[in-house]
Amino acid sequence: MALHRIRDTNGIRLMDALPEFALVRAATLDDVIRARANHPASSLLGGGTDLVVNIRRGIVAPPVLIDVNHVEELRAIRADARSLEIGAAVKLAELAAHPDVTRHYPVVAQAAAFVAGPTHRNMGTVGGNLCLDTRCLFYNQSEWWRAANHHCLKTTGDVCHVAPKSRGVCFATFSG
Numbered sequence: 001m002a003l004h005r006i007r008d009t010n011g012i013r014l015m016d017a018l019p020e021f022a023l024v025r026a027a028t029l030d031d032v033i034r035a036r037a038n039h040p041a042s043s044l045l046g047g048g049t050d051l052v053v054n055i056r057r058g059i060v061a062p063p064v065l066i067d068v069n070h071v072e073e074l075r076a077i078r079a080d081a082r083s084l085e086i087g088a089a090v091k092l093a094e095l096a097a098h099p100d101v102t103r104h105y106p107v108v109a110q111a112a113a114f115v116a117g118p119t120h121r122n123m124g125t126v127g128g129n130l131c132l133d134t135r136c137l138f139y140n141q142s143e144w145w146r147a148a149n150h151h152c153l154k155t156t157g158d159v160c161h162v163a164p165k166s167r168g169v170c171f172a173t174f175s176g
Helices: 029-038 051-057 092-097 099-104 106-113 118-123 126-130 143-148
Strands: 004-007 013-017 022-025 043-045 064-067 077-079 084-086
Touching (some): 092 106, 092 126, 099 106
Parallel strands (some): 022 064, 043 064
Antiparallel strands (some): 077 084
């Protein structure tokens, strides 16, 4: 994967630009399912607060992103005294402020309100936070940063050499 470097006028690297990828804007859940079937190496894009950063850092490089932000079935919140349904594309801020959630499930609203800061809550989704790829602080850096700071114990992303029997599960307690 070739990362494009953004430099200032003196040639100093400012950041890694996003590599090229295709974007599918799904309108329905059927669109999402069809796009995933057609592009199995794709990633779903909701808020993108973790995914886009990891693409920029060179940690992941999906060839296709499937935008689920306009899929009504994934943006719905249904809450009453007997049940709670939260769509994967619901923003954390929306969940924290939803009147039926605060009334019937205040602990869920409070939990959503305590995730990150307001900017991330306004962008981050429930699905993205539940499916977050937990990584240690070292592994959650760009390739060039890791190269400059020795080696990573989970260098391939599959096995953490600190806990080799983890079967792909990272035991990092921090994912930011």
